Amino acid sequence: MKTSPRICNRKKRFATRAAAEEVAARADVTLRAYKCELCHQYHLTSRTKGMKTPSYERGEL
Ligand SMILES: [Zn+2]
Numbered sequence: 001m002k003t004s005p006r007i008c009n010r011k012k013r014f015a016t017r018a019a020a021e022e023v024a025a026r027a028d029v030t031l032r033a034y035k036c037e038l039c040h041q042y043h044l045t046s047r048t049k050g051m052k053t054p055s056y057e058r059g060e061l
Contacts, residue, residue, distance in 0.1 A: 003036050003043065014042040 020033035
């Protein structure tokens with residue numbers, strides 16, 4: 001997923017995918033964690049269109 005520098009700066013960053021998904025799992029809305037190519041950390045997005053279903057939702061942990 002491509003992230004613009006503006007969005008990257010605005011978004012909360014997570015050091016690991018696990019940390020981001022932990023927050024996503026607790027949120028009221030469906031969120032996806034994705035690795036940012038700019039800061040190389042993880043962000044959350046509520047735009048799930050075209051995003052891969054994370055492994056924890058597919059039961060592949
Ligand atoms: Zn970023």
